[in-house]
Amino acid sequence: MASLPPYFCNMDKKELYAHRTIAEIVTEDISKAGIFKKYGLDFCCGGGRSIEEACMKKGIDMEALIRDLESEKSRSGGRPVRFKSWPVHLLVDYILEVHHNYVRENLPILKQFSAKVAKVHGHADPELIQIQQRVEEMATDLEMHMRKEEEILFPMIKKLSEQREVDAETLHLILHGPVPVMEAEHERVGDIIKEIRDLSHQFTPPGHACNTYKALYFKLEEFEDDLFQHIHLENNILFEKLREMAA
Ligand SMILES: [Fe+2]
Numbered sequence: 001m002a003s004l005p006p007y008f009c010n011m012d013k014k015e016l017y018a019h020r021t022i023a024e025i026v027t028e029d030i031s032k033a034g035i036f037k038k039y040g041l042d043f044c045c046g047g048g049r050s051i052e053e054a055c056m057k058k059g060i061d062m063e064a065l066i067r068d069l070e071s072e073k074s075r076s077g078g079r080p081v082r083f084k085s086w087p088v089h090l091l092v093d094y095i096l097e098v099h100h101n102y103v104r105e106n107l108p109i110l111k112q113f114s115a116k117v118a119k120v121h122g123h124a125d126p127e128l129i130q131i132q133q134r135v136e137e138m139a140t141d142l143e144m145h146m147r148k149e150e151e152i153l154f155p156m157i158k159k160l161s162e163q164r165e166v167d168a169e170t171l172h173l174i175l176h177g178p179v180p181v182m183e184a185e186h187e188r189v190g191d192i193i194k195e196i197r198d199l200s201h202q203f204t205p206p207g208h209a210c211n212t213y214k215a216l217y218f219k220l221e222e223f224e225d226d227l228f229q230h231i232h233l234e235n236n237i238l239f240e241k242l243r244e245m246a247a
């Protein structure tokens, strides 16, 4: 969390966190994402909920969560990257360079590993067949989704950000057309990866797993981490910046 003004110093930590949203906390410091992940709390599509609300809904010990968030702050030490203060064009370039490239490099690996593992071990562990189907579904959805962002939405956003004055008409069009569609698609792909997480017992390979089986689960978890950060940057930072421009 950013350094707090003096009048906050005597406030109870619980009070400081309880009413803040998960998305706000991760927006300030992406290193906190790992803590929310540990507690099974979604920070990208479901990030609009307050800490208190999210803990109540999932039966999570809020004080333990806050303690972990605080200790992550002292553990990570260095200054967090403040994506929120980045200009829109830089954010778009970062998303493309880091996350879209990651997805393009890794989807073929996931498809290959999941097909191989389902073929060899699917008779003993039938969930592997479902995992392979979900991976294929996720790949098709993501390829189409990223194309829409790369060919339509992101060029519109970049063009808008280059203009001296805000083009209210284009901004309105973006916020009421492509943005809600992208958000709905994020939710769908987020649901698929959560389903894969459940099917794979939180990406835990069984004792008899071969190396490809283990590598598949390792890569799936890495892919989930990247996907959640990717969606967080779009939903909670990039689109939020557009909403602020329109306000
Ligand atoms: Fe994207």
Ligand SMILES: [Fe+2]
Pocket: 145, 149, 182, 186, 231, 234
């Ligand atoms: Fe997206």
